[in-house]
Amino acid sequence: SSELTQDPAVSVALGQTVRITCQGDSLRNYYASWYQQKPGQAPVLVIYGKDNRPSGIPDRFSGSSSGNTASLTITGAQAEDEADYYCTSRVFFGGGTKLTVL
Amino acid sequence: QVQLQQWGAGLLKPSETLSLTCAVDGGSFIGYYWSWIRQPPGKGLEWIGEINQSGSTNYNPSLKSRVAISVDTSKNQFSLKVSSVAAADTAVYYCARFKGFGINNWFDPWGQGTLVTVSS
Numbered sequence: 001s002s003e004l005t006q007d008p009a010v011s012v013a014l015g016q017t018v019r020i021t022c023q024g025d026s027l028r029n030y031y032a033s034w035y036q037q038k039p040g041q042a043p044v045l046v047i048y049g050k051d052n053r054p055s056g057i058p059d060r061f062s063g064s065s066s067g068n069t070a071s072l073t074i075t076g077a078q079a080e081d082e083a084d085y086y087c088t089s090r091v092f093f094g095g096g097t098k099l100t101v102l
Numbered sequence: 103q104v105q106l107q108q109w110g111a112g113l114l115k116p117s118e119t120l121s122l123t124c125a126v127d128g129g130s131f132i133g134y135y136w137s138w139i140r141q142p143p144g145k146g147l148e149w150i151g152e153i154n155q156s157g158s159t160n161y162n163p164s165l166k167s168r169v170a171i172s173v174d175t176s177k178n179q180f181s182l183k184v185s186s187v188a189a190a191d192t193a194v195y196y197c198a199r200f201k202g203f204g205i206n207n208w209f210d211p212w213g214q215g216t217l218v219t220v221s222s
Contacts, residue, residue: 033208048208091149
């Protein structure tokens with residue numbers, strides 16, 4: 001199955017750690033990639049591969065995977081991390097998670 | 103650093119054809135798939151299709167009958183056409199570069215997005 005499932009919304013207190021998850025059968029065979037999207041902007045790649053960050057992405061963003069679940073972890077969330085986060089596996093997208101930083 | 107710049111008509115009437123173009127600036131066209139992705143207002147992302155430098159295409163089965171993606175390697179551009187548009191095709195359309203090898207895959211970079219509104 002190509003379906004990827006994400007929690008619709010997650011919140012985190014400023015400075016705390018949050019994990020955003022993505023579940024799907026395809027994740028047993030492919031790494032997920034993760035995108036941050038702020039209102040009115042195009043998505044931005046934040047994690048790809050096993051746990052790789054493109055240039056310019058803060059190291060508080062990290063990725064991991066186990067079985068059919070991929071996770072994006074933000075360690076020490078900042079106000080500017082408030083955004084929608086999408087996972088993908090190949091060309092299939094999760095439904096997105098809205099992250100609120102309290 | 104590769105940048106994608108996209109353009110096209112933003113207001114269409116039902117049954118018309120959507121047409122968008124994306125220019126690749128600052129990088130090689132070879133070795134990647136070049137994709138179109140859309141996002142209806144307030145909703146998530148949907149992959150539309152992709153093309154490589156040889157013209158090999160893959161499409162989302164749900165849109166395949168109405169979608170055509172083409173490439174002009176002499177201009178480092180690729181284009182999207184969606185025929186017989188309806189209100190449900192109203193969305194922000196993005197172009198993006200797809201890199202996939204083995205178990206790794208990602209979209210980066212993305213174009214700035216084009217809002218296409220279908221309304222009579």
